[in-house]
Amino acid sequence: MQEHKKVIGFLLKALGLCLGWFVLYDIWLNAVDTWLSLRTVETSTALLHSAGYAVHTQNGQLMLQDEVLVYMMPACNGMVLMALFAGFILAFPGPAAKKAFFISGGIVLIYLLNVLRVAGLALNVLYNASSVDFNHKYTFTIIVYAAIFGMWMLWVKRYAPTSANYVSKPILGPTNA
Structure with missing residues (x-):
């Protein structure tokens, strides 16, 4: 029964974080969303510009x-992905200081991946526009998503307390030994 309490606690934390996300979004995060969109495009533009492309930004x-x-x-x-990543880490057990450091690093990595994604899509439009939708x-x-999953697994396997076992132990059947 103790194992079920851990899983239920995790799910309730995740649900609370989701509800908090929707409330905060309407109040405050909409402005952050716009800001992040503009910064992502500007950083992607700067990356391409540093590679010799005569690109610029205009209205996002x-x-x-x-x-x-x-x-x-x-x-x-990438803001929703950042929140999803952070929400999982917050819902999972672990020391607050480690969570803050890990979440900050994860958000930076997600941002950088998104900058590379936007720059990659721009190059995709230039050199092979027919594959843009697929890419x-x-x-x-x-x-x-693979990077986010990898970071989650790193947290669970390396940084979460070992007593926070959310996976039930396998039930062993009779042995013939």
Whole structure:
């Protein structure tokens, strides 16, 4: 029964964090969402510019001359993924200081991956526009979600307390020994 309490506690924390997310979003996070979208496009533009591309930003768009290469929609700025990542770490047991450090590092990594994703999509538009939809929907999504899953697994396996075993032990059947 104790194992079920741990799982139920984890699920209740996750639900509370989800509800908190929706309430905070309407009050405060909408402005952060817009800011993050603009910063992501600007950083991606700076990355491409440093690689020799004559790109610029205009109204949240990454552009080459007058052609829009990427338009950053708020849903694509990575904020929801950052919140999902942080929510999982917060819901899982562990010391607060380690959580704060791990979440901060994870959010920075997700941001950098998203900057690379936006820059990659811009290059994709330039060099092989026919594959943009596929790469946007699948390739980059798989890469980012795999990185987030890897960070979650790192937290569970390396940083979460070993007493926080959420996986029940296998039931062994009769042996023939």
